[in-house]
Amino acid sequence: MNWQEEDLKYIWHPCSQMKDYEELPPIVIERASGINLYDVDGNCYKDVISSWWCNLLGHCNPRINSAVKNQIDKLEHVIFANFTHKTAITLCQKLIEVLPEGLCKFNFADNGSASVEMAMKMSFQYHQQTGNVQKKRFMALSDAYHGETIGALSVGACDLYSEIYKPILMDVIRVQGPDCFRCPYGLTRDNCSCECFEKAEKTFEQYGNETCAMLVEPLLQGSAGMKVYPSLYLKKLRGLCDKYDVHLIADEIATGYGRTGKMFAFEHAGVSPDIMCLSKGLTGGYMPMSICVTTQKIYDAFYDDYIKGKAFLHSHTYAGNPLACSAAIEVLNILKDEQIIPKAVEKSKYFNNIINDKFLPLKNVGEVRHIGLINAIEIVKDKGTKQPFDSRLRLGYQIYKKALKRGVLLRPLGDVIYFNPPLVIQKEDMDFVTDVAKECMTEVLNSL
Ligand SMILES: Cc1ncc(COP(=O)(O)O)c(C=O)c1O
Structure with a gap:
């Protein structure tokens, strides 16, 4: 069965222009664990947006x-x-x-x-x-x-x-x-x-x-x-x-x-x-x-x-x-x-630091903002004036598509790329997802 074709026959996905699915069909997720989502072909995606900000303690948490x-x-x-x-x-x-x-x-x-x-x-x-x-x-x-x-x-x-x-x-x-x-x-x-x-x-x-x-x-x-x-x-x-x-x-x-x-x-x-x-x-x-x-x-x-x-x-x-x-x-x-919140606060220091180090030097990064484990990177056309890019360029969406291919689920808000991961994210994942996001952002910005 081609699950993607079957999906598109029936399902009208939330907050989506369905025509976009012609180019990027829905990813069929079969199972999940921690911050990882696995599709039917075994590909892994790091869910650093907590599936619309709701997953708090990892997918398929054994205790829940x-x-x-x-x-x-x-x-x-x-x-x-x-x-x-x-x-x-x-x-x-x-x-x-x-x-x-x-x-x-x-x-x-x-x-x-x-x-x-x-x-x-x-x-x-x-x-x-x-x-x-x-x-x-x-x-x-x-x-x-x-x-x-x-x-x-x-x-x-x-x-x-x-x-x-x-x-x-x-x-x-x-x-x-x-x-x-x-x-x-x-x-x-x-x-x-x-x-x-x-x-x-x-x-x-x-x-x-x-x-x-x-x-x-x-x-x-x-x-x-x-x-x-x-x-x-x-x-x-x-x-x-x-x-x-x-x-x-x-x-x-x-x-x-x-x-x-x-x-x-x-x-x-x-x-x-x-x-x-x-x-x-x-x-x-x-x-x-x-x-x-x-x-x-x-x-x-x-x-x-x-x-x-x-x-x-x-x-x-x-x-x-x-x-x-x-x-x-x-x-x-x-x-x-498990003292999850104090531990998340500790981890957030590391996360905030690596994000500042990796993204602030980029020429189109207007601001990096943090609160808790949430980190957002706003890209702008002009760092001095903070003028945004034309929204029709859909830069965030382009970064999103590239990151998916490399196993990271970002879902930018316009030109704001953000991380809002489950509170149980570990340092190695922080390193990986920020590297991927940086590479994808750089590629998209260099292509302009
Ligand atoms: C601040 C805030 N209020 C309300 C909602 C709506 O919640 P729901 O999507 O469950 O209707 C959201 C969803 O993202 C939200 O972020």
């Missing part, structure tokens, strides 16, 4: 495998309204131990975007039920990404994904957010005090009273090109949200679970959000699950006699799926028992 196998013979799924199960309860008990202070009520969904939708509805309904009926709008940062469903796409600001849908999206208030590479104040990360926060202050002054929530990807705007910004910004945002009675919604879908060097990115700022969205690393990349976790205060605003109509009548069929919960419990066990 066995947790899911144990669970499947006991209970695969059960309706989560009026029924519950020990696996979900245990997961919440364990999560409370690691979450920022105050987050204690868990509402389950089955993908990141769904948890963002849930957070938005929760915040909106809270304000409607607590006498702030004028609070009907959402705020989010420029360059934000929060998912692909209509609500999540509305708060997002990546035109690549949302432009065509604008006529059917919500009217979201946009805060001009931090841009540390092309700082309009002419500052650098070392000498900045978040001067750009004045934009947020002005926007809140104007729209704070009509806003129910501000959504933010803490410290790292992933889809925007792994844009990293200081924790001070989050701390200031917490103050501003308190001042205007606006919920602070932390989208930790991509940043949670040790990706930024701490369990949650918000920890760097020493403040707590009102609502936090979790997915991706939550199940180690095993199962589609997400959680929207919030405070007692928000929960209480929904708690009343049924007849008062205050309940949060939001549901997903697969909410609280036991298989996903069993994987999520084991992820937390592994993080703790």
Whole structure:
């Protein structure tokens, strides 16, 4: 059987121009282990993007495998309204131990975007039920990404994904957010005090009273090109949200679970959000699950006699799926028992250093940015002016194709080549994948 041909007969792949598959057909993966993916012909690909940032502890991790196998013979799924199960309860008990202070009520969904939708509805309904009926709008940062469903796409600001849908999206208030590479104040990360926060202050002054929530990807705007910004910004945002009675919604879908060097990115700022969205690393990349976790205060605003109509009548069929919960419990066990996050922080020093050494000297590398084990390299046409290349050249995509042939799965965001590997990556793999990425980048840039 030609699996690639069969695939293309039936499958419409996500986030793809299917015509590109004429030249680069889908790679048929048969098995995986650690950071390695193996195709049907036995070729190996180093998954240094954690399969869309979700694989946390390596593919086919023996401990997670066995947790899911144990669970499947006991209970695969059960309706989560009026029924519950020990696996979900245990997961919440364990999560409370690691979450920022105050987050204690868990509402389950089955993908990141769904948890963002849930957070938005929760915040909106809270304000409607607590006498702030004028609070009907959402705020989010420029360059934000929060998912692909209509609500999540509305708060997002990546035109690549949302432009065509604008006529059917919500009217979201946009805060001009931090841009540390092309700082309009002419500052650098070392000498900045978040001067750009004045934009947020002005926007809140104007729209704070009509806003129910501000959504933010803490410290790292992933889809925007792994844009990293200081924790001070989050701390200031917490103050501003308190001042205007606006919920602070932390989208930790991509940043949670040790990706930024701490369990949650918000920890760097020493403040707590009102609502936090979790997915991706939550199940180690095993199962589609997400959680929207919030405070007692928000929960209480929904708690009343049924007849008062205050309940949060939001549901997903697969909410609280036991298989996903069993994987999520084991992820937390592994993080703790094997001290994965402190070890990742140690490894990140090595990774950051070799990436700086290999890429910074290249003539078209505008910036190398790091947070935790995430490293991004932005290539630009002109290093001095930071002018980007024409996006139609698809330089990132060309680098991607070359790297695949050499066994490395990069999936650049435009002209930003990045690594966001499983936290268990070893030094030899760091050496190999950075060598391959450098060679491919050099070849592509030299061909211009
Ligand atoms: C910050 C952030 N929010 C939301 C999402 C959407 O999650 P999902 O793809 O599971 O819907 C993503 C996915 O990449 C993300 O990075």
